[in-house]
Amino acid sequence: MFRVDPKQAVLTHISANADGAGATLGVDAETAARAPIAPTLSxxxxxxxxxxxxxxxxxxxxxxxxxxxxxxxxxxxxxxxxxxxxxxxxxxxxxxxxxxxxxxxxxxxxxxxxxxxxxxxxxxxxxxxxxxxxxxxxxxxxxxxxxxxxxxxxxxxxxxxxxxxxxxxxRGRLRRRTVIVGGGAGAEALVTAIEKSATSDIELIGLFDDRDDERSPEAVAGLKKLGKVADLVEFARRARIDLVIVSMPLSAESRLLEMLRQLWVLPVDIRLSAHMSKLRFTDKTYSYVGDLPVFEMADRPISDWNLVFKWVFDKLVAVFALIALSPVMLATAVAVKATSKGPILFKQDRHGFNNKLIAVYKFRSMYTGMSDVRAARLVTRDDPRVTPVGRFIRRTSIDELPQLFNVLKGELSIVGPRPHALEAKAANRLYHDAVDGYFARHKVKPGITGWAQINGWRGETDTVEKLMARVDHDLYYIENWSILLDLYILIMTPVSLFTKSENAF
Structure with missing residues (x-):
């Protein structure tokens, strides 16, 4: 299984604008991305x-x-x-x-x-x-x-x-939406093998290849070329791709690594087809797409049964927390309304799972006329925009409690990487510009609390180093997720509020 160490800073930067959209897709790719998608079963x-x-x-x-x-x-x-x-x-x-x-x-x-x-x-x-x-x-x-x-x-x-x-x-309920990376004769052999052995399980959408010469025609075995590998990042987010199969020989090490570094940020399974390899391994070495042997390069985190367990955990904890904390939330609502003009709740767009925009709820902590919806300016110590009540609820994270409703709506998890505001900056640089591979945080659903938060990386991220530390902790959580880890983070969250809140303003 391919693994990337985020601390080595080897990831290729995936550019995106402030709302999470990437480069413009070609006509064929745009048409495929807009096509209706039927629900599928695991x-x-x-x-x-x-x-x-x-x-x-x-x-x-x-x-x-x-x-x-x-x-x-x-x-x-x-x-x-x-x-x-x-x-x-x-x-x-x-x-x-x-x-x-x-x-x-x-x-x-x-x-x-x-x-x-x-x-x-x-x-x-x-x-x-x-x-x-x-x-x-x-x-x-x-x-x-x-x-x-x-x-x-x-x-x-x-x-x-x-x-x-x-x-x-x-009815197509069992098909995995699949794209192929590669072109030419190798991709043609792969498409033919898939169509023979996995027609009921695989829906081939298109192929992506960085080559533009005769080795990579515009269509292979009737499957259209939709763009380059970099285009696949945006396409996979918009077209809900489940599986990427790479048609490259094992000897093309540099091309494989470059491709993986670009696609690593996506919540998809990545497989390397074994049909181009002259080496033969034992059956245990391979996994299979239909009858096609493949090498596992990367897996979508928290999928299948783990996704069910996490969904149940989120819903149970959210319901219990809303009941147990309802007096605190009611008192906070009264205090916010009584001490400053404006609404009780503050709604802000943030990046959710797979860069999808979600509206996150918070108790309003700033004066209404000074609210910064896109968070272009970080909140600092003694920030005049923050109300007296706001300072208390921000330091204690009480302002985050309305996000329990986001959990019930399925937009957030209880535990996960914290969703960041769209224009949040570190050292005057947008987060995704400051840290390569930043969007890999969005391979799982964001959470109200997380591994970074209980380790002291909450609140202000005014330097790139602080942001990198937070991202490193988020990626560690994604790679090492378990229900027990979620439970540990949940238990340690109130402890960290009192022992590691020096960066929360």
């Missing part, structure tokens, strides 16, 4: 739910037969044994690779593999009972009935699952 989530439902069905069937035939006798034996059989069956099904979208589409092959795994697990159980002379402890009627009815349930379930997956495939 393959990993489908597989996970399919396994869970299958396990629940088998477990319910086994326990149902046990309760009906044995009436709940010897539960201390039958319940753990049932759990063990179901767990072993799930492992067997995964070893046979039956929990993949490609496997769900098959008919006889899938059913034979599932029945084979189910029978194999039960034979191992029977052999174990025989070897340990425990056959008299387990009802043969229960085990035999479960074996037969379990096989029937597995067949029925897999047929229903196949029908559902085929329907989703026909």
């Amino acid at each position: 393959h990993k989530l489908i597989s996970g739910f399919a396994q869970l439902i299958e396990a629940v069905l088998l477990m319910a069937l086994g326990l149902g037969i046990y309760l009906f035939y044995l009436g709940g006798v010897d539960a201390v034996l039958y319940v753990p044994l049932s759990l063990g059989i179901v767990a072993a069956a799930n492992i067997a099904f995964n070893i046979a690779r039956t929990h993949r979208i490609a496997a769900y589409r098959t008919l006889f092959k899938q059913i034979l593999q599932v029945l084979g795994g189910w029978i194999a697990v039960l034979l191992v159980v029977v052999a174990g009972l025989f070897l340990f002379k425990a056959g008299d402890l387990v009802s043969r009627v229960w085990l035999g009935s479960w074996a037969l009815s379990g096989g029937a349930v597995l067949i029925a379930y897999r047929l229903a699952l196949r029908a559902l997956v085929l329907d989703w495939s026909a």
